[in-house]
Amino acid sequence: MTRRRSGFQRKEFTNSILSMIPATILFATIILIPLALNLFFAFTNYDGLDPSFSYVGFDNFSKLLLKDPLFIASMTRTIFYSLLSMSMGILLQFALAMVLYKGVFLAGFFKAVFYIPSMLSMVIVSISWKGILRYGGVLNHLLRNAGFSNLAFDWLGDVNLVLPTIVLISQWVYMGYGAMVLIGGLNSIPLELVESAQLDGASGARMFFSITLPLIMHSVTVLLFMHITGSLTMFAIPFIMTQGGPRNATELISLNIYNNAFVYGRVGYATAEALLFTIVVAAVGIFQLNATRKREVQY
């Protein structure tokens, strides 16, 4: 009896291992092997074609950090883009969430319209906005007709305007999504807590910072994490709309890596850049998760 039972358990164990195998093989082949290769090639001068590459130690990294103004510029640009798009995104999404949560006329319809852009491909988003923002396009036409002809800019051709324009487009994409995440948090606040806070005389800003915000902190954590990883790795909008131009003004770090690898054939160099970038994104993400999780409250 005992022997049969342990035989059965052994069979269960073997089956459990077997059932891990499909996921593990797929995951290891497509994600881990490239990651490991990436780690290896980051220390070589491989150009993507010539098989006689050699080991160069930390040369790629020192070149990146000390002698590559394009890398430094795209890194600062990415940080600027991320900060701008995150702060604007959080503000707009909070505002929208509050408005929709308070209950408005046709709330379901508004939620749907605000949410739909986040269901669209960045290709559709970029090409649609390109059609609207071009110099002779409808936005400038409307601005001129409304008497603001001095506001009719070359939105995608002006070095100083193009990055903020892309920030606005990313707001267009994510506003409804972020608001829905926050509304999910707001809906989970227990009514008794709000009522007892009101009995104690809390209202307005005090109510928001002492009751609402701590209670939806988990949603804020999730949302911030998405903002950070999403904006740091932004690739498609600048790639499709401006190809990094004008004069590199929209060459964010992902695009810089892509160009180094697939346009200039500096594969070893690009993998070093990608490795550095992965470390930065992971570090910022983990730091943010730790920092905001501390502020989550239990109730």
Next chain:
Amino acid sequence: MKEGINPHRPRLSPFFRSPFSLSTLSPRRLFPTALQYLALVILFAFVAFPMFYIASGSLKSTADLSRNVLFPKTLRFDNFVKVFAYPEIIASFGNSAFIAAAALFVSVNACLLAGYAIARRKERLFSGWYLFFLSALMVPGVSTLVMLYRLIFALGLMNTRTALILIYSAGTIPFGILILSGFIKTIPTSLDESAMIEGCGYFSRIYLIVLPLANFAVIIFIVLQLPAIWNDFLYPLLFIRDKWKITVTLGVYNFSRVREADYGSIFALLTLALIPPVAFFIYGQKYIYKGIVAGAVKE
């Protein structure tokens, strides 16, 4: 206002007051309500206008488009006729659907099998294995891109839909295991045990007992991952050359480059490309909102 009659009656939070109930329309409260609707209208115009303009632009003549009128003078369908002159664009919708369906089929099965083992086995091995999968959630896609390209090339999968299916199924595995193993843990083990006593083997238990009970988690997983797969642009751009194998996103991108200044037909194709995500959203709305809440709200 009847405040003050009963000092012990809790006043409702501003959150829980509908701005449309007449009792709240005191001047002190009308201002925030008006402000709220003003914000809503501005944000709505910002979000809805591009979609409206694309859809109406697809029905305009070239003259109407260059004059930037908002509504077409006469409805014209020749923009759509121009799009249908490229049969590979129509085929791209089929390719995208096939790739997304195949990738999700593979990844749901792989995640279900692995998720069951992780949820049911108490050994350290399986919790370590679980963390191993989850660690990939922090790795930005662009950092494995360069080496993934070499890998797909080495596997002889360049220019095949199989490459995309493999990449998408592997890419969705970490999230799938997270959501499925989490959900399976909430299914009582007594169900498995009674099936075991009836002589139900390991794998038939997964498919006959667990899958029907976990279908909510499977639906949430599909609803959240399908748009990500359908909308991806970077992998088709890198791996697909044959015009009959392109996805919708690559089709839109290529088309916009071939017919550069012909905004009428570009808008027509964009309108066509808007249909599947919007239809999917309307159909799966309930599950999409539930999925966001499941991800963002603490249980």
